[in-house]
Amino acid sequence: MSEEKKSGIWTVITSSSVGTLIEWYDFYIFGSLATILSVQFFPQDNPTIAFLNTLLTFAAGFIVRPFGALVFGRLGDIVGRKYTFLVTLLIMGGSTFVIGLIPGYATIGVAAPILVLILRMLQGLALGGEYGGAATYVAEHSPANRRGFYTSWIQTTATLGLFLSLIVILVTRTTMGEAAFRDWGWRIPFLLSSVLVGVSTFIRLKMHESPMFSKLKKEGKVSANPLKESFGNKRNLKMVLLALFGAAMGQGVVWYTGQFYAMSFIQQTCNIDSVQVNYIIVLALLLGTPFFVVFGSLSDKIGRKWIMMAGMLIACIAYRPIYSTMYDLADLSLKTEVSSHVSTPAITSEEHDGKIITTTVNEKLFTDGTIQKTESVKDNAGNTISEIKSTVLSNSGFAFMILLIFIQVIFVTMVYGPIAAFLVELFPTRIRYTSMSLPYHIGNGIFGGLTPAIATRFFEASKSSGDPGGDPLAGLTYVIIVAAVCFIIGSLYLSNKPVPDEEI
């Protein structure tokens, strides 16, 4: 590859990746703030139901992704890649900005969750069109022997988007304080999106159409009906099904388990302090992200199939021991309290709606350095408004938790690093955008996106009168079954042969 071509491909990768990263950022601030949003937008009679409803609203964004894949995939195969993912970027940015402006349930009642749901669905539609376009665009600029390496940069954007969302949340939260953040500060990460989208739109406007699509257009070979060609033609439909059940389905659950379920598990089930949760996830992602490129590049040398299959298999075997260790790490019943430790309660008061609200934070110290914080909020009549207990891990516990999440991120990089190149190579240029987007977004959006909601469901179902606490690892059953079935199908039916340039 000449120097000129090399610098060209990096411009293509950068301009595509920045936009995709911003879209993931927009999509994930909702997930990262699920606990706060459940308080803001849903009735609080039953906090578990409120949290489940938030997860379902979060999941709605995932469920509509395949529809976005169909709508924008079709557009991308007819009009072109460049203009299609400019439209998706603007829809995503607009929806995110408006979520940051919606008044809460206490102000506008049931209209609040309905508006959030609609905007969340718009976000999902936009994302459904974005990713396939970016992956296709980069792959169509890449030489065959480096396609895994170059497209793996697009693969980092999903994790970096989550990373960016957590950093913005962490900075906002620590700068303004927990109370103000819960009250109104959570809106800032949503509103900030408009600036990021503006910059990204400016960069994308300068991009050129993909050379393969331009050639197709010049020759008059653009598909007139990509949906019919993709799904009405048996030769292509069977590959769509294989891509879904032999790769994308398992990749989706491993992805969301490693990044979202892990976060939800340590926050909800292990009850770890939310700021510490953000630090744990941010550091684990930071350490793990370079491996997307490592595995993407390795897939150019040894093939895509076995890297993805190995990731799924190891994940299936390792999940239960990993989550059991994570649970034990924060389990206070396994720790000894330092009885001689006397904590001085930290008391703060502030006026809210004409009432004086007092927040008292008490701490219990354990011999390994773990701290249990109890934050009680009372009004001026002494009535308790809320009491939140959380665990702050010791330094060694904190480091060990990062390691456990990092291992899961490695599984993510194994299944996700090579998948863009794998999907692109499975379908012809004229219907590529449509054909690769659908299995990817069913796998990620539905199988993956529903992981937190279904896993929470499994956990709730494991509770009984004899075991009111339930099995904290019950949620993993869903993930392990889906990844195991996908591993078997992928191992049996997928090809590991390299695909030369002339065949894509």
Added chain:
Amino acid sequence: MKSIKKYAGILWMILSILSVYYVLSTAITEISAGEPEDASIFWPIIITIFIPIAIGFGLFGWYALNEEYEEG
């Protein structure tokens, strides 16, 4: 390997039928019992999106049984 790939198709078709049965029977049990509280919201969403995927899974099994994936 060729015959494993072919006859595994039957397994995928059976799995697709069993998974539809499991989802529908659990949904009916939970919705009629009204427990958990949000069962009537959760299950219709799951059924609507899951049934087409299960049909796709059955179709994948059918293609496998008919040796459509042999050239891969």
